[in-house]
Amino acid sequence: MSIDKYRIKLGDRIDLSEWDPRDKSEFDGGKKAGIKATRPLNARLEALQELLYAESKHKVLIVLQARDAGGKDGTIRHVFDGVNPQGVKVASFKKPTSLELAHDYLWRVHPHTPASGEMAIFNRSHYEDVLVVRVHDLVPEKVWRRRYDHINAFEKMLADEGTTILKFYLHISKEEQKERLQARLDEPNKRWKFSSADLAERKLWGAYTEAFEEMLSRTSTDYAPWHIIPADRKWYRNYVISRILVDTLEGLKMRYPQPEEGLDDIVID
Ligand code: AMP
Ligand code: MG
Numbered sequence: 140m141s142i143d144k145y146r147i148k149l150g151d152r153i154d155l156s157e158w159d160p161r162d163k164s165e166f167d168g169g170k171k172a173g174i175k176a177t178r179p180l181n182a183r184l185e186a187l188q189e190l191l192y193a194e195s196k197h198k199v200l201i202v203l204q205a206r207d208a209g210g211k212d213g214t215i216r217h218v219f220d221g222v223n224p225q226g227v228k229v230a231s232f233k234k235p236t237s238l239e240l241a242h243d244y245l246w247r248v249h250p251h252t253p254a255s256g257e258m259a260i261f262n263r264s265h266y267e268d269v270l271v272v273r274v275h276d277l278v279p280e281k282v283w284r285r286r287y288d289h290i291n292a293f294e295k296m297l298a299d300e301g302t303t304i305l306k307f308y309l310h311i312s313k314e315e316q317k318e319r320l321q322a323r324l325d326e327p328n329k330r331w332k333f334s335s336a337d338l339a340e341r342k343l344w345g346a347y348t349e350a351f352e353e354m355l356s357r358t359s360t361d362y363a364p365w366h367i368i369p370a371d372r373k374w375y376r377n378y379v380i381s382r383i384l385v386d387t388l389e390g391l392k393m394r395y396p397q398p399e400e401g402l403d404d405i406v407i408d
Pocket of ligand 1: 235
């Protein structure tokens, strides 16, 4: 599969109506085969993460953004199934607290970026500050509009300091969101996930589309590219993201650290 297909280059003008949320063109076969094909990728990711941790040189940051019920939680559960929790941390960004709001919007984000040898997954991120904040007019346009430049500069700094950044926008259709929200109502053990606020956000579908399009168009750099992942089919979403992660980590050419000399002669008594 070519990673490039779903990757956006800086300068691309993104029109999400041209991106099919049901696309599965990079996999010949259906759901069952797709799930099966993802399993060895999971195992590979597990091994690569161990190597990342052992080498302790690179830092890896994965950013997930999507609409409500877009599959961020499911992606984390499935794609990172099996990786050692010791080297992976997940940061979920909720509505900012009053302390967070009293600072600049990157203040709460920076402490969660990965250290050497670590992988950090952002479940929502600093991009909420050009998404929900824009759609709900939480700050004036003049204020959120200049944030694209701040964010690019922030990510450039992280990249210069050794961070590999991968950003995924999980692209679902309005129909699929309806089905997933309905399932949260219908299935007793999913009800805890239902929030009436999600219905209010759903009414703002078009405004969010514009906000996502501009975010994708303005902040997909070569050092921190966005990928638009067709996400109506969960198995395909997991397959594609796993492929991109494995390919990217393999590209880092990581090595286990040199062991001490003379280990062959050691006899433990
Ligand atoms: P959830 O991911 O379902 O737990 O919901 C988290 C909520 O926090 C979402 O409605 C987000 O839009 C909201 N949120 C996250 N970051 C911000 C932010 N910077 N400003 C306002 N709301 C935010
Ligand atoms: Mg929610």
